[in-house]
Amino acid sequence: MSKADKLFIEMCKDILENGESSRGQEVRARWEDGTPAHTLKRFGIINRYNLAEEFPALTLRPTPVKSAIDELLWIWQKKSNNVNDLNSHIWDAWADEQGSIGKAYGYQLGVKHKYKEGEFDQVDRVLYDLKNNPYSRRIMTNLYNFQDLHEMALYPCAYSVTFNVSGNKLNAILNQRSQDTLVANSWNVVQYAVLVHMFAQVSGLEAGELVHVIADAHIYDRHIPLVEELISRPQFPAPKFRINPDIKNFYDFTVDDFIVENYEAGLQIKGIPVAV
Numbered sequence: 465m466s467k468a469d470k471l472f473i474e475m476c477k478d479i480l481e482n483g484e485s486s487r488g489q490e491v492r493a494r495w496e497d498g499t500p501a502h503t504l505k506r507f508g509i510i511n512r513y514n515l516a517e518e519f520p521a522l523t524l525r526p527t528p529v530k531s532a533i534d535e536l537l538w539i540w541q542k543k544s545n546n547v548n549d550l551n552s553h554i555w556d557a558w559a560d561e562q563g564s565i566g567k568a569y570g571y572q573l574g575v576k577h578k579y580k581e582g583e584f585d586q587v588d589r590v591l592y593d594l595k596n597n598p599y600s601r602r603i604m605t606n607l608y609n610f611q612d613l614h615e616m617a618l619y620p621c622a623y624s625v626t627f628n629v630s631g632n633k634l635n636a637i638l639n640q641r642s643q644d645t646l647v648a649n650s651w652n653v654v655q656y657a658v659l660v661h662m663f664a665q666v667s668g669l670e671a672g673e674l675v676h677v678i679a680d681a682h683i684y685d686r687h688i689p690l691v692e693e694l695i696s697r698p699q700f701p702a703p704k705f706r707i708n709p710d711i712k713n714f715y716d717f718t719v720d721d722f723i724v725e726n727y728e729a730g731l732q733i734k735g736i737p738v739a740v
């Protein structure tokens with residue numbers, strides 16, 4: 465049985481059974497037809513994934529690993545904020561006529577900052593520290609730049625990662641302020657698991673733990689029956705994950721360098737509505 469399924473089921477049950485409803489409150493998000501997208505939410509969820517033991521993809525339904533990695537590379541490697549550089553259409557609803565989502569995500573990672581050793585953007589600084597000072601307690605990234613929030617189409621949700629090396633293991637904490645549990649939980653977990661594997665490989669380390677801290681973990685009202693059905697499904701062992709061992713430069717990875725094998729999973733839920 466996959467540990468990722470177990471954590472997902474526990475979290476969903478907790479939200480469904482103990483979650484607070486937003487009914488009667490003012491909410492920002494809307495369904496396509498303009499009605500408010502209400503949620504059941506649970507505050508302060510922490511899930512720990514041991515990446516040395518398993519690749520944390522859901523098996524209750526397939527996580528679209530290739531599209532998730534494509535978005536991860538869009539943000540962390542291309543450092544782009546333009547949907548024309550993305551192969552899926554998941555961000556189209558938030559893009560302007562030129563395809564820009566504003567000064568969000570990839571844009572922030574590409575901004576250079578001054579250090580004693582010179583100028584680095586946030587990604588290059590992580591790479592530098594993991595090589596030169598791996599036991600530093602200061603290896604982190606942060607997309608939540610207050611100065612630029614007014615120019616972002618959506619404020620960053622998964623906004624900060626803290627990297628920490630124990631022995632030869634690279635661990636990370638992903639901080640997420642808001643999570644659409646059905647659409648994005650496994651999507652975000654898979655992405656940041658892959659990111660830890662990427663940074664570990666190019667830094668001569670091994671992937672350790674991923675700790676996912678979620679402030680507002682919610683299930684949208686129109687997702688409740690879908691989640692109830694999903695968590696009652698059979699579970700399978702986690703798939704095997706391989707990464708092309710020849711890639712030693714973070715910027716050389718392509719989607720094809722990541723291979724997920726023996727991925728047994730339930731049926732895909734097609735056409736999940738996404739609140740905008």
Ligand SMILES: Nc1nc(=O)c2c([nH]1)NC[C@@H]1CN(c3ccc(C(=O)N[C@@H](CCC(=O)O)C(=O)O)cc3)CN21
Pocket residue numbers: 493528531552553554555618644647648651733736738739740
């Ligand atoms: N309400 C909401 N939920 C989100 O998860 C979300 C946002 N808004 N806004 C910005 C981004 C866009 N993200 C998204 C949006 C849609 C899918 C989605 O539709 N996923 C499908 C498969 C898509 C594919 O294969 O390309 C799925 O079945 O999970 C995933 C992530 C995550 N974010």
Ligand SMILES: O=c1ccn([C@H]2C[C@H](O)[C@@H](COP(=O)(O)O)O2)c(=O)[nH]1
Pocket residue numbers: 492493618619621622642643644645648649652
């Ligand atoms: O990577 C992501 C990006 C977005 N989300 C979800 C979380 C919320 O449901 C919406 C954002 O709405 P806010 O009102 O700004 O919180 O998008 C996600 O789960 N993961």
